Amino acid sequence: MIRRLRSLEGRLSLLLMLAGLAGVLVYVGITDWPLPQLLALLHTDAKGVAPGPVHLGFGAGLAVSLAVLVPLALWMASLAMSPVSRLLRALEGSVASYRDGDFSISLAVNRRDELGELIAMHNALGQTLRDQRQHLVQRELLLDTVVQNTPVALVLTDAGGRVAYANIAARHLFNDGRSLHGLVFADVTADAPKAMREAVERGEDALLTVEMDNSEETFHISQRAFRLQGRPHRLLLFRRMTRELSRQEVASWKRVIRVISHELNNSLAPISSLAHSGAELARRGEVERLPGVFATIGERARHLHGFIAGYASFAKLPAPRKAEVPWGPFLEGLALHCRFRLLGGAPAQPGWFDAAQVEQVLINLIKNAHEAGGPDDEVTLALQVLGHDLRIEVADRGPGMSETVLAQALLPFYSTKRSGTGLGLALAREIAEAHGGRIALANREGGGLQVSLLLPLAATREV
Structure with a gap:
């Protein structure tokens, strides 16, 4: 009960009760007692005789009561609302500070009513916002430290092409370590190598090699457009790839040397042994066994020749001679070399x-699909036009590939077959990229592998 009386509702109820009681007392005092008796005493005549009490009528009593009660009510309302008004003004100022990003204000008002609870919640909100601001500042500081010290040159430009942000690597790459903020990035790159400047102007990702500081540097340029605070911006990343590419080149050469050495040893060791055996047979006059020895030597020599020829074809892949390809003759020729089931028919638009x-790529892919171990009639070929691209899909119902194999299957010299060279899929990737396309591998739902070859159509061919 005491708690309820201390509440704002209890206080207002008590105030209204007091106001009503005061109104009744004022009305009675004016119309009945003691105001009529006082007025009678004031009108005592010269003989000292006082007339009877003067009783006011209802209307006059009500009017006089209102004249007394209205100023009293206004004064009591002002007295009651004064702390509430001060608190509301304080809350208004605090909310305005929050709107402006200042969360340092707390209200020190000790009340035990609903307004006190509101003040406590307000102060808790301010503390939460201060903690979040502090954590945000710490995260921004950490992010800025990471971005500033990354070896990748990062430049953020606004809609007008001016630099809004640049890290240390970007300042050293483009402006000898000086700040780039506020400069027009096109002016900054005016002295950059031509290939880099043209790549930036195109607004596309690029991998290029340029001459810098009397040496060749390879850069990977990444560009992305997005909106920051409702305004368009562009983020450019310049990553030096020279050292990384050198490491990859060395690793690739080591892998090539290991594969070639292994294959040469596998072929030359039996050839050397058979040659020694053939010489011994000839010395002993056992010539009837020599044709078998020579046949084995010839077979190993042909295998070695085919192995070396495969590597040579991968290293010396000629530039593609693109031309319009009608689907009918192309698919008929492909069917002479391998078996497949065509899904959906051929597109009306010819290939380019x-x-x-491309026929050699499809022969290899379909051959791999048959060797995967699934049913032969589930090896399918599908042709589909997607916008300005042609999608060729070769699929099977074999066991598919593990995630590890999928991640490395397109790398040169990687093979899961004991006698494989690891060049089939790598050659397919090389041919697809030479055509301006790409190749992708994915496991199918229900089992099997799907190889997708994406090539540009004639609508986008070079003029």
Whole structure:
């Protein structure tokens, strides 16, 4: 009960009760007692005789009561609302500070009513916002430290092409370590190598090699457009790839040397042994066994020749001679070399590629699909036009590939087959990229592998 009386509702109820009681007392005092008796005493005549009490009528009593009660009510309302008004003004100022990003204000008002609870919640909100601001500042500081010290040159430009942000690597790359903030990035790159400047102007990702500081540097340029605070911005990343590419080149050469050495040893060791055996048979006059020895030597020599020829074809892949390719003759020729089931028919629009190279890619892919171990009638070929691109899909119902194999299957010299060279899929990737396309591998739902070859159509061919 005491708690309820201390509440704002209890206080207002008590105030209204007091106001009503005061109104009744004022009305009675004016119309009945003691005001009529006082007025009678004031009108005592010369003989000292006082007339009877003067009783006011209802209307006059009500009017006089209102004249007394209205100023009293206004004064009591002002007295009651004064702390509430001060608190509301304080809350208004605090909310305005929050709107401006200042969360340092707390209200020190000790009340035990609903307004006190509101003040406590307000102060808790301010503390939460201060903690979040502090954590945000710490995260921004950490992010800025990471971005500033990354070896990747980072430049953020606004809609007008001016630099809004640049890290240390960008300042050293473009402005000898000086600040780039506020400069027009096109002016900054005016003295950059031509290939880099043209890549920035195109607004596309690029991998290029340029001459810098009397040496060649390879850069990977990444560009992304987005909106920051409702305004368009562009983020440019310049990553030096020279050292990384050198490491990859060395690793690739080591892998090549290991594969070639292994294959040469596997072929030359039996050839050397058979040659020694053939010489011994000839010395002993056992010539009837020599044809078998020579046949084995010839077989190993042919295998070694094919192995070396495969590497040579990968290293010396000619530039594709793109031409319009009608689907009817192309698919008929492909069917002479391998078995597949065509899904959905051929597109009405002809292809635009080097028929010999793409045919070799499809032969290898369909051959791999048959060797995967699934049913032969589930090896399918599908042709589909997607916008300005042609999608060729070769699929099977074999066991598919693990995630590890999928991640490395397109790398040169990687093979899961004991006798594989690891060049089939790598050659397919090389041919696809030479056509301006790409190749992708994915496991199918229900089992099997799907290889997708994406090539540009004639609508986007070079003029």
